[in-house]
Amino acid sequence: MVAVQHNMEKQKTELRQNSVLIAALTQHTHTEPGNLFYLVHRSPTEPRRFFLYEQYMDQAALDAHRASPHFAQYAANGLFTILEKREAEIYLPLP
Numbered sequence: 001m002v003a004v005q006h007n008m009e010k011q012k013t014e015l016r017q018n019s020v021l022i023a024a025l026t027q028h029t030h031t032e033p034g035n036l037f038y039l040v041h042r043s044p045t046e047p048r049r050f051f052l053y054e055q056y057m058d059q060a061a062l063d064a065h066r067a068s069p070h071f072a073q074y075a076a077n078g079l080f081t082i083l084e085k086r087e088a089e090i091y092l093p094l095p
Helices: 012-029 059-067 069-076
Strands: 002-010 035-042 049-056 083-091
Touching: 002 059, 012 035, 012 049, 012 069, 049 059, 059 069
Parallel strands: none
Antiparallel strands: 002 049, 002 083, 035 049
16 A cells, blocks of 8 residues: 655635646546545645645556546646645555
8 A cells, every 4th residue: 555645735816726626636536446545635724725645555556646637637737736835745554
């Protein structure tokens, strides 16, 4: 299993577009055979801050997600273009 956590902060002017992109990306990601979990959270005190936690069966499944047309459309060419900050880290389970 491979887990990825993201901390993201959106540009102030792009909150509506952000919600549309996240909804579309989430819907498509949930249909991927290697996706185990994909959930986006929003800060209750700072609406521009988001936390995303995702899990995949293995590295190949994560690679397939990142190579998918919906990732290119909604993440790489959409969501990532309206972020002010983005930090992502990959985690593996303890043996």
